[in-house]
Amino acid sequence: MRIKRFVAHSLKEATEQMKAELGPEAIVISSKKITRGGPFSFFGREAYEVTGAIDDAPQAAPNTYRQRSGAAGFGKHLEESRAQLDEQSTLAGLRRVAEEFGELQGEDPRPMAGSRRRPNPAELVELRGDMEDVKGTLKAIVEHLKYSRMPALPDALQRAYRRLVQHDVDERLAADIIQEVYTHASQDQMTNKQYLEKQLLTAIAGIIPTADWGKSRRKKTRVIALVGPTGVGKTTTIAKLAAINKLLTGLDVGLISADTYRIGAIEQLRTFAGIADIPMDVVYKPSDMNAALRKFRSKDMVFIDTVGRSQRSKKDLHDLAKFVSAADPDETHLVLNASTNVKTCEEIIDQFKVVKPNRLIFSKLDEAASYGPMLSIIHRHQLPLSYVTTGQAVPDDIRRVEASQLAAMVYTGEMAHA
Numbered sequence: 001m002r003i004k005r006f007v008a009h010s011l012k013e014a015t016e017q018m019k020a021e022l023g024p025e026a027i028v029i030s031s032k033k034i035t036r037g038g039p040f041s042f043f044g045r046e047a048y049e050v051t052g053a054i055d056d057a058p059q060a061a062p063n064t065y066r067q068r069s070g071a072a073g074f075g076k077h078l079e080e081s082r083a084q085l086d087e088q089s090t091l092a093g094l095r096r097v098a099e100e101f102g103e104l105q106g107e108d109p110r111p112m113a114g115s116r117r118r119p120n121p122a123e124l125v126e127l128r129g130d131m132e133d134v135k136g137t138l139k140a141i142v143e144h145l146k147y148s149r150m151p152a153l154p155d156a157l158q159r160a161y162r163r164l165v166q167h168d169v170d171e172r173l174a175a176d177i178i179q180e181v182y183t184h185a186s187q188d189q190m191t192n193k194q195y196l197e198k199q200l201l202t203a204i205a206g207i208i209p210t211a212d213w214g215k216s217r218r219k220k221t222r223v224i225a226l227v228g229p230t231g232v233g234k235t236t237t238i239a240k241l242a243a244i245n246k247l248l249t250g251l252d253v254g255l256i257s258a259d260t261y262r263i264g265a266i267e268q269l270r271t272f273a274g275i276a277d278i279p280m281d282v283v284y285k286p287s288d289m290n291a292a293l294r295k296f297r298s299k300d301m302v303f304i305d306t307v308g309r310s311q312r313s314k315k316d317l318h319d320l321a322k323f324v325s326a327a328d329p330d331e332t333h334l335v336l337n338a339s340t341n342v343k344t345c346e347e348i349i350d351q352f353k354v355v356k357p358n359r360l361i362f363s364k365l366d367e368a369a370s371y372g373p374m375l376s377i378i379h380r381h382q383l384p385l386s387y388v389t390t391g392q393a394v395p396d397d398i399r400r401v402e403a404s405q406l407a408a409m410v411y412t413g414e415m416a417h418a
C-alpha cells in the first residue's frame, strides 16, 4: 500500500493530483482544510490536504477464495487477513506513514530522540495533532483493507456481514456467523439469496443459549429474584411477571420487596400488589428473608424485587449478594437496559457475578437503536435470555423471545412479532 499526502488550493485539485499520481483506483483516506501555518500553508492562503492510498498488493482472484481457504472458510481467512494486517500491513504501513510524514514535514524524525533540545509546548501540541491525524489515517486504512480483502465472498454474504456489523453485532462474531453459512453452502446455494438468509438466521439462532423453563425440582415454590443496575425496570418487570402468572396463568403468586433503600420503592410495589391483589412482604435485612419465604411456602411463585445498584460499587453489590443468597432463588435474572453499550454491559455482568445470575432480561427494547449488542452479550456469557421488555405497560410489554425470533430481530433490526 502506498500512502501520500497532496496539498492544493482546492479539494478538487488535491484529489486530481492524487488520482494523477497514485492512479484512478486510489482512495481518499482523509481530507481537511489547512488553517495553521507551516509547510502547507501556501504563504497564508487557504489550502486543502488530501491523504490518498492505493493498495498495490495483488488482490485474490475471484472465486479462488474457497480453494485457498479450504474448509476453514471465510472466518479463518478473515482471521489470517487480520493477523497479516496487524503484523505486516499495519506495521509496514505505520513505518511508511511515519517516514512519509517526516519527509512531508521536511524533518528527519530521528534527531528528536538523539538531541537534548526539548520541544516547546506549541511544538508538542502540533505533534500531538499530527499523531492524531496519523492514527486516524491508519484506522481508515485498516477499515479499507478489511473490506477490500474479502472481494471473493458472494455478494449476498458480504452484504449480510455488513448488515450484522451495522446492527452492532461484534465483528468477530459476525465473521463466525458468516463462516458457518459459507462453509455449509454449495456453489449453487451461494447465489440463492433466500436460502442464504434462512441459513444465516439458523446460524445466528444456533449460538443463542436457551433457558430451561422446567419447574423447580427442589421445592414447590419457584423463587425468582431480579437484580441489576438502577432504573433498568426491575420493579416494573416484576409487576408484569407477577400479573401474567396470576391473572393469565392462574398461579398463586407472592411478592417480596428487598428494596428498603430507595425512597418510594416499597410503595411502588405495594401499589401494584394492591391493584393485582397479590400478597406482599418487605425484607429489611438478609436474616429476615427466610421468614418471608416461609410465609409464602404454599405459593407457586415468589418474586423478589431488589435494590438497584451501580456495578461500580463493590460494597453495595456485596450487601445485595447477602439478600439474594439468603433467598437462594431458583432463578436470578440480571436485568440490563438494551440501550446500554456492550462495554458497560460487560462490566455489569462481571461485577454482578457476586449475586450469581443465571438468566438475562433485556429491558426497554422500545428505546434501543439496535439488537446486535444483545446477541454479542448473550453469546459471550452464555447466559440464557429469559425475557425482553418493550415498554412501560403492565403487564403487556414483556415477552419471551425464541432464539429464531431474536435472530430475526438482530438481522432485520425490527422487533419480531409475537
Ligand SMILES: Nc1nc2c(ncn2[C@@H]2O[C@H](COP(=O)(O)OP(=O)(O)OP(=O)(O)O)[C@@H](O)[C@H]2O)c(=O)[nH]1
Binding pocket: 229, 230, 231, 232, 233, 234, 235, 236, 237, 259, 262, 265, 306, 307, 308, 309, 363, 364, 365, 366, 367, 389, 390, 391, 392, 397
Ligand atoms: N420505555 C420503557 N420504559 C420502561 C420499561 N420497563 C420499565 N420502564 C420504565 O423505567 C422506569 C424505571 O422502572 P423501575 O421498574 O422503577 O426500575 P427499577 O430497576 O426497579 O429501578 P430502581 O429500583 O430504582 O433501581 C420507569 O419509568 C418504568 O416505567 C420498558 O421496557 N420500556
Ligand SMILES: [Mg+2]
Binding pocket: 234, 235, 236, 259, 265, 305, 306, 308
Ligand atoms: Mg425498583
